[in-house]
Amino acid sequence: MFDDFENVRDLSVLEVPAVGSLSATGSKWDPYRLLDPQGRPVGAVAAYFSDLLAAGRSEATVRSYGMDLLRWFRFLWAVEVAWDGATRLEARDFCRWLAITNRAKGSGRAVPYSVSVRVHSETVLRCFYDFHRDVGTGPMVNPFPLDRSRRGGRAHAHHNPMEPYRNERAGLYRPRAIRRIPRNIPDAEFNQIFARLLSNRDRAMVAFYVSTGARASELLTVTQGGVDPGRQLITVVRKGSREMQELPASSDAFVWLRLYQVEMEGQIPRGRTRPLWWTRRKPFRPLTYHAAHRMFERVSADAGASATLHALRHTAAYRMAQDPAMPLTDVQFVLGHAQLTTTQIYLTPRKEDVIERVLAHHAEQTRKAAEQGPPPAAGYRPETLDVLFARSRRS
Known part of the structure; x- marks a missing residue:
């Protein structure tokens, strides 16, 4: 058989x-x-x-x-x-x-x-x-x-609520997923990318992405009536629930948006239900996800980076999660996560920050060793050398 x-x-x-x-x-x-x-x-x-x-x-x-x-x-x-x-x-x-x-x-x-x-x-x-x-x-x-x-039962059917969940595989041929740290864009790299954006529309979009944490497709659902500069809010349609939600954005994003709107005055249809983002070339059409993705991919490559449009959402999430004045539940609400455990991944230290802190630690150890000087040769008493070179010993 x-x-x-x-x-x-x-x-x-x-x-x-x-x-x-x-x-x-x-x-x-x-x-x-x-x-x-x-x-x-x-x-x-x-x-x-x-x-x-x-x-x-x-x-x-x-x-x-x-x-x-x-x-x-x-x-x-x-x-x-x-x-x-x-x-x-x-x-x-x-x-x-x-x-x-x-x-x-x-x-x-x-x-x-x-x-x-x-x-x-x-x-x-x-x-x-x-x-x-x-x-x-x-x-x-x-x-x-x-x-x-x-087989024969649901996942975690006999799970003890006092113990953490085990990572069980659902399908027999399902590979084990690797837990990845979200890819954020370092500040220096982001500044290089932003400086290479070619239009006020692109600058406004990137500024909204990195300040609201909206998904790439969600920001494209904003209509002209969904912008409230006075309260610094924009209204997006959430990807999963399809519900409308107001998201706060930075003042810089609204400045770039206003410059873009002045440029397009009289060239695109106006109306509260009309899309906010349009193509830059005639005939003007509502901007699609693939066009926005390609725009950012091209600018990122010109800057010598490999950042993606979705990385802007991770960057915004990391910036908000690292602010001690902002509760993690607020970050969860802005990102639209159903579970707080999903938002907690942004508390994971970033590779760049870990490397910077470890290098600073090594530099501090080197500095302390240089201040103390080389160890005394055999036969010399350390306290005698301290008196000779006028060095104070710390208690």
Whole structure:
């Protein structure tokens, strides 16, 4: 009965062509469609997307899930296995393939799939097959099974509330996530990037990002009526809950915003419900996330840095968390975290600060050693040398 397991697929020679696509439709009822190599919609994915939207998931979530499903379907097309005929062997080989293959980035270089991408992919595919199993349109056995410790019960079912939670794996093929310290931008590096911004619009956006801690997509939801310079507040739509929330921003951000508005006076549509951020070239269109991300990526590269647009949120969070006059619960509210434990990661010392403090410690030790001078040679009494060189001994 182990014949199938002994027939191991040679992943080293497997080629997975970039066929099919995830197409944006522009419709709020059906925002994205997964198309097969012939350009036909994949019905199984369309049904799953409808279920996600009915559960209140955002279009951004549907797109994110769609990219994971596109990767999986490309693998199935390459190995010539139907999606509803996939077994645990295909799931295992797919997870191995993600771990060893490289993907092309926007810069043209090939990099391995990160652990976070593989974790997200495993979760999405397990939920996809759970959905089709429940409605009776997919295989009776999920190709992406739960970890053995999770079968037959929920996570932490017998957890002692007096003890910390253990990091349990949900899926059998789910890689262990590495706890990473959020990537913030040092002040000197941020100043170099800010000095290379080419327009008042870009300066205003970066100033709002680094002072409000809003997510990159959230700041782009601000409308012209959602700006209150008198109270130094802007109103964003939260990514997860889709609720509107006022966020305080620095006075500099509103100064740059006013300069941008004066420049665009009479060139863009006006109205309280109109978007606040627009493209700089005609025909003027509302600014998208990918355009904003590309703008900051290009300026960061010109400054010789590798900072991302999302790093501005981490930078704002670190600055607020390190202010002793600002409670951590206030930081949690501004960042929109559901759990305080998520905000606590910004109390972790930054690498740059640790290095600076340790180097200062070594410099202080060197200075003290120089003040004390070399140790006396054998036969000399230290107190006699102190009198000779007029050195006072500390008690």
